[in-house]
């Protein structure tokens with residue numbers, strides 16, 4: 001008598017995050033005989049490098065944030081779940097996520113953790129109330145509302161001091177995001193909005209770019225940093241270097257300079273782009289495996305991007321610490337593809353001990369400063385100005401997901417860069433106030449819960 005064969009279960013892969021790391025890992029497993037569950041707290045894949053163009057009215061949200069389940073519609077071995085992963089139990093092989101009150105537990109044989117990073121205020125989280133960061137679609141839309149709202153309020157004010165405060169925009173952090181944002185706010189004020197108001201002249205706006213470091217774009221260094229600073233100053237951006245923000249409130253911020261002096265900048269619209277903090281899931285993984293977690297919350301991974309004692313658990317992208325690799329999209333994409341390759345190899349019988357270490361191929365980095373001007377560093381090659389800008393356009397288009405998105409992005413760029421129009425200048429009251437309102441509600445419900453615990 002023969003025993004009827006039971007169909008063997010397929011290998012289960014759980015991917016946390018639909019950003020560059022998570023999406024590329026999932027797509028690289030497209031033909032593998034595995035069942036993938038991709039869990040993310042947003043329904044979209046976000047192309048973060050172009051968020052600043054959403055914040056400044058050039059691109060629409062849809063251009064840079066396609067719906068993940070539609071991107072993956074044809075990949076039949078994947079299911080996409082919306083949820084916030086709160087617990088990872090490595091020993092039990094389970095991930096627990098929540099969507100509102102609903103809890104979902106998903107089991108895995110292999111896990112790829114690509115939950116990215118949020119903004120860091122270096123221990124001053126209260127700054128966030130008045131100087132939001134720019135990491136999510138919500139952040140970019142809120143910022144758009146804050147920028148445009150400041151111009152509207154200035155138009156209504158007869159008080160010169162108040163007008164000056166409303167027309168002063170401060171960007172904290174002169175890395176690529178800060179530089180791009182400051183450049184675009186300046187162009188918005190000087191080109192797009194010029195002539196659109198009757199009582200104020202938007203061209204009189206002050207855009208300040210602050211950084212504790214001694215140069216803008218410090219990672220590019222030397223010539224490129226100097227070129228970027230020169231171009232920003234031509235646009236009218238005021239650069240304050242060696243300057244640390246020591247406090248932020250509703251009407252401005254306090255800045256301490258290298259020589260010990262302190263001054264206050266009156267400004268309603270402040271943006272924080274000064275630091276990153278990896279997903280708190282990293283700490284959980286560190287506690288369960290003994291892997292070191294650095295100050296930015298990144299988990300030190302083995303050379304095959306896995307955790308000590310767990311060759312089936314990969315941590316990639318902005319969450320991983322390995323060889324001082326930077327928080328760049330390419331690091332996350334290549335990490336995702338590597339993890340997928342090793343999972344596939346494991347199904348074919350390869351042993352984790354025989355894995356080749358992850359090797360990052362540096363394709364260079366670039367930042368745009370304004371229309372027709374960008375800086376790029378590819379190996380030893382340094383490029384700036386118009387050629388750098390064209391390279392920037394091509395590279396960003398290449399990595400945008402979907403033909404429709406590329407097409408609409410090109411059209412928006414033509415409108416904004418050749419003309420002076422911007423198609424995405426709508427903002428709503430809810431976009432501006434929702435974040436703080438939600439924070440207040442959560443604070444209120446935490447306080448009520450604490451009160452009822454004490455009472456009974």
Ligand SMILES: Cc1cc2nc3c(=O)[nH]c(=O)nc-3n(C[C@H](O)[C@H](O)[C@H](O)COP(=O)(O)OP(=O)(O)OC[C@H]3O[C@@H](n4cnc5c(N)ncnc54)[C@H](O)[C@@H]3O)c2cc1C
Pocket residue numbers: 016017018019020021022039040041042044045046047048049050051052083084085086114115116117134135176177279281316317318319327328329330332366
């Ligand atoms: C404004 C900005 C501009 C940038 N510009 C550039 C640039 O020009 N060039 C460049 O190379 N890099 C740039 N970067 C960096 C680049 O975007 C990141 O390095 C890259 O996105 C990292 O990919 P990731 O997959 O690790 O994380 P992310 O792309 O951030 O994805 C994280 C994913 O995890 C999800 N997630 C997070 N926590 C949870 C949870 N608890 N449960 C479920 N899901 C969760 C998120 O919703 C998201 O889907 C920029 C970043 C920002 C913010």
